[in-house]
């Protein structure tokens with residue numbers, strides 16, 4: 001039988017792809033080539049339970065936690081294993097911030113709207129590194145053009161956390177996320193987009209069809225979940241806090257497009273009306289919820305909807321000038337924080353932790369402090385489980401759109417190796433996380449060490465690496 005050149009090419013490609021022509025190489029690409037890190041003598045907080053383990057040894061191979069054991073696995077103590085002498089300190093999962101805006105942490109609101117996008121990306125890159133060095137190894141980005149930064153982080157160009165991007169915030173005309181000036185009205189087809197839309201920070205949509213287009217655009221760009229603003233917000237100039245924005249049909253259109261893509265919609269919503277409408281439309285997660293009432297809390301619990309809420313710092317209001325409407329709105333939301341957490345606890349709502357820090361590099365430095373603030377309502381163990389294992393459960397709602405397949409937020413065999421070595425016991429003293437520079441001795445993401453303050457790591461056999 002004669003083969004055509006195309007058939008010969010196809011067979012040759014298959015042979016090469018299957019490694020038949022170079023078996024030695026294929027065998028060499030074995031786990032032995034992957035970097036191995038061995039945490040010796042650590043007590044593990046696994047991201048779920050209320051207590052530390054007894055002294056354990058944790059072996060990380062490549063990006064994965066391979067073995068957790070009381071015994072030292074003898075075969076792995078070879079010359080290329082990096083050994084970290086834990087000295088009985090705590091090994092815990094990397095922290096997760098479920099409400100983060102990678103592109104909006106450092107710039108002022110004015111710079112965000114008018115600044116050069118290259119500059120904004122560089123600011124975001126610098127902040128991403130700092131975020132990781134605060135122990136936050138994953139963030140769910142709830143609005144902003146973070147796709148480029150995510151790529152740069154994933155390929156190793158920039159140090160930073162794993163990012164679950166939403167892409168542009170989708171809003172209605174005058175809604176939370178519409179930062180246009182009055183002279184930019186009316187919006188007409190064929191007219192240039194507003195600045196926020198051009199940069200991919202926020203997209204305006206005013207019908208189910210338009211919502212569908214905007215959602216699908218974000219999915220094309222790589223969104224892992226979709227974010228809509230279902231009610232008014234603090235930072236936006238045209239949306240009073242009390243308003244509901246999208247109609248139920250519009251919300252449902254987004255939910256359907258996201259579900260077809262295997263993922264979900266989360267909405268910014270403070271008020272009972274906006275939360276209830278979103279739930280009726282099939283939304284799976286509510287952001288904030290600070291003005292919710294008892295009836296709404298019950299509904300959230302009954303329908304097993306996620307509440308992704310934040311213990312906002314009082315200084316949040318400082319981003320807005322004294323006397324401004326935005327500042328007044330900030331105080332109104334702050335006043336609802338206590339009640340929201342109380343309702344979340346009372347009705348056992350599935351609650352995720354995030355910070356939603358905007359427009360302040362200084363506030364961002366307090367990311368760990370905001371986590372520690374949860375002990376106003378939770379035990380330290382509950383707070384830490386929320387920021388690790390529980391948050392990761394919400395990340396998993398992205399289903400097949402999850403860009404980091406594998407288990408996050410836990411220390412267990414087979415999970416992804418995002419790990420922190422804490423100098424002390426954060427279950428006894430959660431305030432250790434308020435000073436990550438001092439108390440986080442080792443920070444690992446995806447099996448790679450980004451920080452190691454312990455004495456120079458020694459490979460067994462005595463050679464420094």
Ligand SMILES: [Zn+2]
Nearest residue numbers: 099101142356
């Ligand atoms: Zn936000």
